[in-house]
Amino acid sequence: MTVSADKTAAPVLLIPSGIPFFRIAAKEFVSFYRRMTGVSLRTVTRPSKSKDMIILGSDSDNFFVHEKIQDQTIAPLKIASGSDEYRIVSAADGKRRLLFIAGGRNRAVMYGIYHFFESAGCRYFWDGDRIPRREDISLENWDIYEKPRFLYRGIRYFAHRSLKRFQAKHWDLEDWQQEIDWCLKKRFNFFMLRTGYDDLFQKAFPESASYPPLH
Numbered sequence: 001m002t003v004s005a006d007k008t009a010a011p012v013l014l015i016p017s018g019i020p021f022f023r024i025a026a027k028e029f030v031s032f033y034r035r036m037t038g039v040s041l042r043t044v045t046r047p048s049k050s051k052d053m054i055i056l057g058s059d060s061d062n063f064f065v066h067e068k069i070q071d072q073t074i075a076p077l078k079i080a081s082g083s084d085e086y087r088i089v090s091a092a093d094g095k096r097r098l099l100f101i102a103g104g105r106n107r108a109v110m111y112g113i114y115h116f117f118e119s120a121g122c123r124y125f126w127d128g129d130r131i132p133r134r135e136d137i138s139l140e141n142w143d144i145y146e147k148p149r150f151l152y153r154g155i156r157y158f159a160h161r162s163l164k165r166f167q168a169k170h171w172d173l174e175d176w177q178q179e180i181d182w183c184l185k186k187r188f189n190f191f192m193l194r195t196g197y198d199d200l201f202q203k204a205f206p207e208s209a210s211y212p213p214l215h
Contacts, residue, residue: 010039011052011097011139016062017045021106025056025113032117035131051096052139056109058087058102065100068093078145079104084189086112088144099139107184114185115144124185146187154183154190168192170202172212 013029015022026043034040047053047064058077059066068074073093079085083104091098101116103109114124120137123130171179183191202209 010041011054011099012048013041013043014047014053014055014062014064015043015045016057019057019061021109022056022061025106025109028110029054029056029113032113032122032131033137036117036120036122036134037137038133048096052098053096054099054101054139056101056113058104061102065102068098068100073098074100077102079108081105083147084108084111084187085145085147086115087146088112088116088142090140090142097139099142107189110184111146111187112144114187115146116142118185119144124182126182129185148187148189152190154188154192156192170209170212175212 013026015026023043030041030043041054055062055064057065058079058081059069060081065074065077068091069076074089074091077087077089077100079087079102081104084107086103086108087100089100091100101109101112103112114122117131118124120134121132168179180191183189202211
């Protein structure tokens with residue numbers, strides 16, 4: 001079974017109530033889903049009795065996940081609390097199709113979300129995302145478990161990355177927001193902030209590379 005672009009057939013996105021992070025995660029999921037399929041998913045905090053559902057959070061965050069483990073709809077997730085491990089797993093619950101995206105901590109949930117859309121065709125490049133259009137996104141046959149091999153995962157920033165973002169020392173707030181988002185999509189967990197006075201590029205080519213706003 002696939003998720004139709006028909007709004008009436010679209011799943012709902014279930015998140016736990018009372019945890020602000022999941023509102024952020026849901027907003028990102030809904031945004032990617034809409035850009036791929038043209039359908040805006042409805043976010044709920046109570047399980048639907050009839051609709052297919054995409055469920056964010058582990059059994060320690062989301063009681064519905066705990067309930068589905070207890071009634072053996074899904075097996076225990078086996079992700080360590082406080083870790084960067086994550087699971088993406090499908091299940092059938094009567095006539096409903098369920099998709100669980102769970103992580104050992106908040107950012108691991110985001111890893112799972114980005115992995116899901118990457119598997120559906122999205123690509124995350126340093127200069128921007130490439131998001132294909134899809135008529136539907138399947139909720140079936142998902143069974144992914146990821147555990148990072150390295151405790152720390154990141155990159156160093158060097159020069160000559162682009163005209164606009166030539167040196168990390170010259171980036172403004174929006175540049176850093178884009179960089180941190182990209183790091184998360186690549187399942188990194190740290191970035192290096194370099195500061196200094198290497199503004200020779202701005203001085204040499206003021207018409208091509210201006211200084212970021214003072215504040």
